[in-house]
Amino acid sequence: xxxxxxxxxxxSVTPKEKATITCRASEPVGSSLHWYxxxxxxxxxxxxxxxxxxxxxxxxxxxxxxxGTEFTLIISGLEVEDAATYYCHQxxxxxxxxxxxxxxxxx
Amino acid sequence: QVQLQESGPGLVKPSQTLSLTCNVSxxxxxxxxxxxxxxxxxPGKGLEWIGYIHDTGSTIYTPSLRSRVTxxxxxxxxxxxxxxxxxxxxxxxxxxxxxxxxxFDFWGQGTLVTVxx
Numbered sequence: 001x002x003x004x005x006x007x008x009x010x011x012s013v014t015p016k017e018k019a020t021i022t023c024r025a026s027e028p029v030g031s032s033l034h035w036y037x038x039x040x041x042x043x044x045x046x047x048x049x050x051x052x053x054x055x056x057x058x059x060x061x062x063x064x065x066x067x068g069t070e071f072t073l074i075i076s077g078l079e080v081e082d083a084a085t086y087y088c089h090q091x092x093x094x095x096x097x098x099x100x101x102x103x104x105x106x107x
Numbered sequence: 108q109v110q111l112q113e114s115g116p117g118l119v120k121p122s123q124t125l126s127l128t129c130n131v132s133x134x135x136x137x138x139x140x141x142x143x144x145x146x147x148x149x150p151g152k153g154l155e156w157i158g159y160i161h162d163t164g165s166t167i168y169t170p171s172l173r174s175r176v177t178x179x180x181x182x183x184x185x186x187x188x189x190x191x192x193x194x195x196x197x198x199x200x201x202x203x204x205x206x207x208x209x210x211f212d213f214w215g216q217g218t219l220v221t222v223x224x
Contacts, residue, residue, distance in 0.1 A: 096207075
């Protein structure tokens with residue numbers, strides 16, 4: 001099973017600042033790494049696919065990057081509505097696994 | 108727009124079987140293009156993939172739950188289902204159904220299932 005470890009677990013950021021979340025995989029996952037945003041009492045929403053590909057309707061301030069075993073989600077110019085928990089997910093092998101989540105708080 | 112909606116009992120007694128159904132609209136399970144998935148989230152915890160099923164009936168389950176999980180599809184109703192046997196308090200969670208094609212692009216709103224006597 002591929003273990004995904006996110007850092008940090010918690011992030012407190014001022015509006016308009018940048019937030020960077022890292023996801024490290026225990027084995028290479030190629031580009032099959034995706035990011036989801038989950039707001040309280042809502043289901044997760046696909047944010048970035050295949051490491052860096054954008055999703056229709058997702059603001060351009062969300063960007064992904066990385067390769068192999070280390071990936072990043074960068075939120076530039078944070079807005080109040082970005083308060084949520086963010087998860088990475090690998091789909092290169094079964095079982096599908098997710099990172100433990102990073103909770104982003106807006107100060 | 109693809110929509111998924113979970114339904115089923117919100118309370119299950121320990122040792123009994125949890126049964127949930129996911130109704131799909133806006134897409135046909137029979138299209139053959141996707142796998143139809145179940146994911147759960149224990150209270151205050153992260154996301155745990157349970158497994159998925161194709162319209163052919165082919166299934167893949169996560170190893171830790173494989174002995175207790177069964178998934179099925181009802182093509183006539185455009186639904187798929189989850190059965191989890193011998194539940195304990197550790198199975199208390201919000202259960203989501205989702206569409207999968209190398210990523211989970213559409214999710215249901217989730218349904219809370221509590222295991223308690």
